[in-house]
Amino acid sequence: MSSPLILVNFKSYREGAGNSAGQIGSAAELVMQESGVTIGVAPQFVELHPFCRHYEIPVYAQHIDAVEGAFTGRIPAFTVRAAGCVGSLINHSERRLTIAEIEACVEAAKFNHLESVVCTNNVGVSAAAAAFSPTYVAVEPPELIGSGISVTKANPDIIRNSVAAVKRISPEVKVLCGAGIQSGECVKTAVDLGADGVLLASSVVKAKDPEEVLRNLVSLL
Numbered sequence: 065m066s067s068p069l070i071l072v073n074f075k076s077y078r079e080g081a082g083n084s085a086g087q088i089g090s091a092a093e094l095v096m097q098e099s100g101v102t103i104g105v106a107p108q109f110v111e112l113h114p115f116c117r118h119y120e121i122p123v124y125a126q127h128i129d130a131v132e133g134a135f136t137g138r139i140p141a142f143t144v145r146a147a148g149c150v151g152s153l154i155n156h157s158e159r160r161l162t163i164a165e166i167e168a169c170v171e172a173a174k175f176n177h178l179e180s181v182v183c184t185n186n187v188g189v190s191a192a193a194a195a196f197s198p199t200y201v202a203v204e205p206p207e208l209i210g211s212g213i214s215v216t217k218a219n220p221d222i223i224r225n226s227v228a229a230v231k232r233i234s235p236e237v238k239v240l241c242g243a244g245i246q247s248g249e250c251v252k253t254a255v256d257l258g259a260d261g262v263l264l265a266s267s268v269v270k271a272k273d274p275e276e277v278l279r280n281l282v283s284l285l
């Protein structure tokens with residue numbers, strides 16, 4: 065089995081911008097090299113190209129738009145690909161899309177050779193997202209996002225049942241889980257429940273020492 069993915073979303077946190085973003089990038093690169101565990105990052109848009117150039121880690125956009133041409137203020141999938149990204153989040157809880165937009169974004173990602181990470185809020189939506197055959201479905205109960213309470217402890221069933229629902233629809237689609245992920249124990253529990261990795265933000269991005277948190281996250285794999 066390939067390495068689980070630990071995907072760190074910088075959101076719009078101030079700590080995820082400028083020099084502090086760079087510190088997280090360096091820490092992710094170091095811990096990935098040392099541990100062999102894949103650590104991806106989803107920095108803020110203006111940092112995508114520099115991140116792709118400076119760090120030997122997979123870089124994801126936080127969102128893409130399935131548009132080309134006369135549209136202003138959008139993030140075309142092909143631009144994300146040209147910047148050097150490997151993929152994109154789609155339909156994050158903090159950037160919700162319609163079902164038609166989700167499908168269009170997954171198709172735009174495929175067309176541009178980008179991985180798609182479709183975020184969902186429950187088991188039913190996980191199953192619906194799997195029907196589009198994205199690379200990943202990432203299930204995150206919205207009430208636990210940013211709470212410091214790990215989904216792996218508060219709601220392991222949503223992980224177990226999302227994995228089962230997704231595999232029933234599209235066995236090749238991988239599953240991530242997120243919300244409150246903060247330790248190696250959370251990551252190990254997620255993997256034991258059938259997940260292919262985790263999506264997380266605040267525990268790394270807002271940490272005094274992101275490298276220490278990243279080391280802890282990979283420690284039990």
Ligand code: G3P
Pocket residue numbers: 073156157204208209210211212242243244245263264265266267
């Ligand atoms: O994208 C990851 C996110 O929504 C989870 O946030 O801060 O609970 O790890 P957090």
